[in-house]
Amino acid sequence: MHTQANEPQARQHLDLEYQLDQGIGYKAHIGMVVLDCDQTLSYEARAMLTLPGVALYESRIDSGDRGKQPLTADLLREVFNGLDLGIAQINSRRPSDVVALGCTSAAMVIGTGELERRVRNVHPNAAVTDPFKAILAALATLGSSKVGYISPYPDEVAGKMVKQIEDAGYPVPVQATFHRGSFVKEDAPYVSPESIASGVSRLVGIADVDTVVISCTQMRAASVIDDLERRTGKAIITSNQALCWHALRLAGYTDPVGGWGRLFMKS
Structure with missing residues (x-):
């Protein structure tokens, strides 16, 4: 006996047991x-x-x-x-x-x-x-004593940050700024990692520092941290890191x- 094509078929249903864990973020x-x-x-x-x-x-x-x-x-x-x-x-x-x-x-x-x-x-x-809180914590953890500072900020903002770093006990003998007229804020996400690495190399070549801070979450510095530390012998701290x-x-x-x-x- 054949079932008609338009006749509904019986559907089986299973109740499944399950266990719970802590999800993705178990740590x-x-x-x-x-x-x-x-x-x-x-x-x-x-x-x-x-x-x-x-x-x-x-x-x-x-x-x-x-x-x-x-x-x-x-x-x-x-x-x-x-x-x-x-x-x-x-x-x-x-x-x-x-x-x-x-x-x-x-x-x-x-x-x-x-x-x-x-x-x-x-x-x-x-x-x-x-x-910024994390940068200060990183300086303490790394035992930094002299800091080089790089950012894309205008002087007003960079100066305030450098002063707060120094007030926290970390002298900043050299400060560098990525600069191109008034458009550096818009350019920050597009500054190449190679340019960041070159800037760090220039900075450590003119000043006695043990740590370089690369400030601004827009800066694409993560990919060059390891190489810069090997080449310069300095600790590198970036905002995102x-x-x-x-x-x-x-x-x-x-x-x-x-x-x-x-x-x-x-x-």
């Missing part, structure tokens, strides 16, 4: 807030934090038309205006162990204490880091990770 849940104009941090963070047991979730916050305005300290104070919503949108299922905030210069201007307060309004138990390293350590992930300089080998 660390890291939330990251990135400015919508940042073209580098997300890429480099995923390269550095693609580790077993580490979950990285990010949100982006609207920089409005600030990305087209000259970079000043006053402008930087407005960068994290959308922070509360950005933090809430990182992951609605599970609060982050650590919230990492992108933008080195804005974090420096606003201040770590204020940023921590704002994060904990949303996630009271999260540890908090930002690139320091932020990712510090987030891992605050989350309790202490394993050394190769490929991203001396800092990632430190617990």
